[in-house]
Amino acid sequence: MKKILTCLAAFALACSVPAAAFAAPIDQDSDPKEARVEINTNIAPTYTVTIPSSVTVPFNAASTEFGKLGLETARLEPGYAVKIDLDASNQLKNTADPAKVIPYTVTTASGIPFSSAQYFTAKSYTALAININESAWNAAYAGTYSDTVTFTVTYLHTAAP
């Protein structure tokens, strides 16, 4: 029985070794005497996204740096991009009374309203800012306000580049 088991184990081991695949052999009678061989490699897309961390907005600040958003590393397929969408309520809510809010906007550092961006290459960033205008500050009740924004990352096919 031990011998049979040993033989079976050896057979299983032999079967598990992948055999090299060869094209049809070519001999002196083959015509033409050539073989076409496909060379291939598959590289899966990889990327690392940078998202702003939590930030505290100073009282009465019209614009506060939110941090940068973008692709830290990336190896994408040609014509593909990483899209980052921002979902924000645009209202800081009073922690004691959520009905009391301070409206805000998220923009780029240059002041353009931001809702989403597409990135194609590594080291591509967008600097973001949180903006609260003077009238909103003036109308605000005392207290602590907060909001949570959500960044959604999508890998998608685009026409560019």
Place this chain on the structure above:
Amino acid sequence: MKRIFTLGLAAVLTLSLSATAFAFDIEVDPNPGGVDVTITVETEQHRDVDVKFQVDPTYTVTIPASVTLAPAADGRMEQEAVVGASDVKLGYGETLKITIGSDSDFNLSIEGSSQQLHYTVQKGSLSSEKTPLTDNTVAAFGTAPGEQTQSLYFVTDSVPAYAGNYKDTVVFTISVE
């Protein structure tokens, strides 16, 4: 005399059946009153015989069906493959030569994209020292029993910038030179 003549003719007739093997002369004496027949037979003592035969070249070459490159430690893509020839019997001084060619000049490309990734083929394996090809010749085998092999090393020149399925087709050509 008549009898002798008859016998002589019979002998001539008999010998003529194997004329290719013998050379002979017949002399007839025209003297009246009789016919003297002299038969001279010369047998060949040796013959030159040419013995010829031709042995056509024989060989069986094996080429990998495909080569799939995998990531190397430095990020480039690499792989080794083996070409072989068995029971090679060639003419004196002849060599079984295997060359490699690529319509794309050894560039991997992604279907539907202009992105290309150049690669090279060298003699050697993943772990051994590599030797650049000369005139795209990957192997040259001489007459020998059994199997002869040559490891080939495929490697991209750079780390791929883009993801995707890269492909190319190379052509191995076998010739006896």
